[in-house]
Amino acid sequence: MSFTIIEGGVTAAQGFLAAGCAAGLKKNGNADMAMIFAKTPCEVAGTFTTNRVKAAPVVWDRDIVSSGAKVQAIVVNAGVANACTGEQGLAYCRETAEEAAKALNVPAENVLVASTGVIGRQLPMDKITAGVRTLAGKLGDCLHDGTDAAKAIMTTDTVVKQAAVSVTFADGSVATIGGCCKGSGMIHPNMCTMLSFITTDACICKEMLQKALSEVVPDTFNMVSVDGDTSTNDTCLLMSSEMAGNTRINSENTDYTAFKEGLLDVCTRLARQMARDGEGATALFEMRVIHARTKEDAKVLARSVVSSALTKAAVYGHDANWGRILCAMGYSGAVFEPEKVDLFLSSSAGRIQILSNGVDTGYSEELATEILSQNEILCVADCKDGNASADAWGCDLTHKYVDINADYRS
């Protein structure tokens, strides 16, 4: 392993500042705007929602990321998604970027924007512009500044989600990758999660930066499901300040591999935090499929199980109702032989084999219930049919999820 887990988030890497503030978008007065600022223009990579309904900020960012322009700031608001807001919504993205450009003395075309919250409402631009000015005056490069930004992008999230690593390259130089994300409901990312911002100081060309992100996202953020609803705003952005001093990564060499491994770790830990903090969740439910025929089969099987409402409700009830797990694998569309499957459950309370060759092992229901009563549960399905494996992350379906979502706008 070429990386080490370190503390921090978006300000862990050299060259990045961040801030969060309460701009008045959230009724409860919590922080609701964040800014990430790079001292120098950065290469940027991004992945965006595949939802046909794309929020205005997704359209704005995608154009900038694909243009090849360098980027120096990201302005984020929580509370209003700026989705389904027509031409006006897109004009507000430009206005936000222009306000930030003025405050930060950079071109508006170097400013990305992101939004999360209720769909269909227009941004309150007076609050947004005031927020942008406040944020510009608060920027700092300490770990707590990154945490402030990570806090400010939360909606129904209950915990701050950050992760960082340091990566050592072949020439002995060390780079840092750090990020934050938010996501709790409407989480079933396709291309990317709700909102995730990652920074690095590694020297790496735009092509390799995008390649690393595009390779990592399908195995991390795209393997999370809270409720099967793919958002209109899913955005993952990765900026590099290139201040680490390593030999610039221009090809898929060993340094690229090291960078990608570090990025994979950051994204995996962010994805797990998101699933663990799913709306109303009491437990993280990790589904690991091993020895599947193909990687795609393994992924489809794992994701189908964590997306199953019945499986999620059974986890909530601490009920080892394995029929629902096998059923969800069965309707996933992936190829496997039900009569070959071994199934295991484990957590801090122990490990138990539930199925052997598709048949009940006569396991102890008591131990199974104890295992399922912990707040991090791993289920492993061994398909004994190949060499591919995949992990997916979900959570249980609880009364609180219904409370939160029956009552979201009121």
Add this chain to the structure above:
Amino acid sequence: MSFTIIEGGVTAAQGFLAAGCAAGLKKNGNADMAMIFAKTPCEVAGTFTTNRVKAAPVVWDRDIVSSGAKVQAIVVNAGVANACTGEQGLAYCRETAEEAAKALNVPAENVLVASTGVIGRQLPMDKITAGVRTLAGKLGDCLHDGTDAAKAIMTTDTVVKQAAVSVTFADGSVATIGGCCKGSGMIHPNMCTMLSFITTDACICKEMLQKALSEVVPDTFNMVSVDGDTSTNDTCLLMSSEMAGNTRINSENTDYTAFKEGLLDVCTRLARQMARDGEGATALFEMRVIHARTKEDAKVLARSVVSSALTKAAVYGHDANWGRILCAMGYSGAVFEPEKVDLFLSSSAGRIQILSNGVDTGYSEELATEILSQNEILCVADCKDGNASADAWGCDLTHKYVDINADYRS
């Protein structure tokens, strides 16, 4: 319209008897076994789950239906699904059929079986065989006998689900089509619903019988979703006693069309009843997509909305959170232009336009909430992009759904 809605279910058509009984499979002592018997051998059509994990009775029935054999009886149990039960489970299907064959004096190869309930447990064969004998002695051809059978196949269902029509053919003869179904959880049929049994006395060849069923099921049962979980046991069977005396339907003539229209009505009403009685549901949520580009697009869009956990929770909260509806259309994979969509909500409390060309109409939230507070709600999305339309049926996501499914096996 060539059909008339009439009372009754599986015993509405000439030549069919039915019965239900409590065989002791359900802990609460409710009826849990049903039998449908035809006085003469019948042509039979069937559609079955596409889940890769297929319950033993699905395998048994599919072999008989595809063999071209005529059928004279169906034995159904509720409480144990006989899924993931290996060779033993299939042997128990044969044993059940043989017991029924003995009691009814027909060949075992003419007896279909169906099961619903917990996955992974073996059938208690002593209770099943005793139940088969009881049922054979109770068979009757009155409407209430059909209702008894419909009651006995319920699991978490709270109401009996039946529908029937009489169809008039070109030669003036009149045939009847009647059926029952069950389904409340693990409902997201693919090919067919949980369990549905339909009988008719129309004279119609096996090929046309199967064709009519195969054409009707995708627009009816397959457009229902309670929780997105496609069951291992989904089965829909259609038997014809050919006692109506009509000119035998051997081709896609006007009588075939009349028969299919009648069948469509029966299946549509059964599908609606199933969605309305979804686990924990307080409301039927009908999603109608009109003016879509293709029929497939319309269906995918409609089904995506009724499957969305967030939309379902919003319906429960009587919250016209249209962003979730448009979002679910957006991630469905179907082609449409979000900025063209008009959206309407209606119920017995009134009708309201929510969106015009993808933008909020500034509708009254009070009226919208009143409309959503009724127990049958219709949402219409006009895509203004073609001539295809489709209906899908779902229900709200409630605390009770979580209760039922966190607690199912205990």
